[in-house]
Amino acid sequence: MSKTESPYLSAREEWLERYGSYIEGRNQWRLVALVCLLITAISISMNFVQATQNKVVPYVVEVDKLGHSVAVKRADQAEPVSHRIIQAEIANLIVNWRTVTADIGLQKKMVQRMSSFVIGAARGATRGWYEANNPYERGQKALVEVDIKGIPLPVSSESWRIEWLETVRNHSGVAMTSTKYEATVKVRISPPTTDSQIIRNPAGVYVTELSWAKLLEQ
Known part of the structure; x- marks a missing residue:
């Protein structure tokens, strides 16, 4: 079928x-x-x-012997910070810290610059100094000129020694006293990672410890 x-x-x-x-x-x-x-x-x-994330590229800034910026390099590609930069930043810190001027605006800027380079115990030490020696009040009576005596010298892999002369003058410019000081500072390198750090401390040189004293030989 x-x-x-x-x-x-x-x-x-x-x-x-x-x-x-x-x-x-x-x-x-x-x-x-x-x-x-x-x-x-x-x-x-x-x-x-x-696009919504803020990406900040850290940079290291090189300075000349006067502390002026002469070159900028990416921190993630740059070599270790040179001794010359560290020496310049330490000297600038001392000048901004100990100088007293009658110009309140300038004095404020110097205090702000100094505070951008100190952290940890060094920040506490400088804060204590300002509490005992208010630069705005001192500037009404006298002026303090700071003269760095030679470049800062290394005493270890992280510590540096610096000497300077402080001359106190009256508002007529007449010198009243002159005193030599020395300080030992401990430095840490921390490349900037934010816009404000790049502007305020582009080399990333921070003082973590700071001690100072008068020199006996005057």
Whole structure:
């Protein structure tokens, strides 16, 4: 007995043969399009995240013998801070710390510059000095001129010694007293990572410990 062939099954088979490959191809392209859309969405999201993040590149600034900036290098690519830079920053710190002027605006700037270079115990030491020797009150009666005597010299891998002469003058410019001092400072290098640090302390030279005394030989 022969098997009767259904016209509906024959038509379905013919339709599948003719259009099945088209349908399969369409489904594959849909999958590819979906993957592309997903990749695009991820890429846009990552770009947005990067755009909203503040990325600060640290820099190291080189100075000349007068303490003026002469070169700028990326801190993540730069070599260790040279002794010349450390010496200049230590000398500037002493001048900004101990100078007394009648110009209140200038005095404020000097105090702010000094505070940008001291941290830890050194910050506490300088704060105690200002409490006992308020520069704004002293400036109403006398002026103090600071003269650095030679470049700071290293006494260890982290500590430096510096000498200076303080001359107290009246507002007429007449010298009243002159006193020699020496200080030992401990230095730590910490490259800047924020905009404010780059502006205030671009070399990243910080004094962590500070002790000073009068020199006996005057």
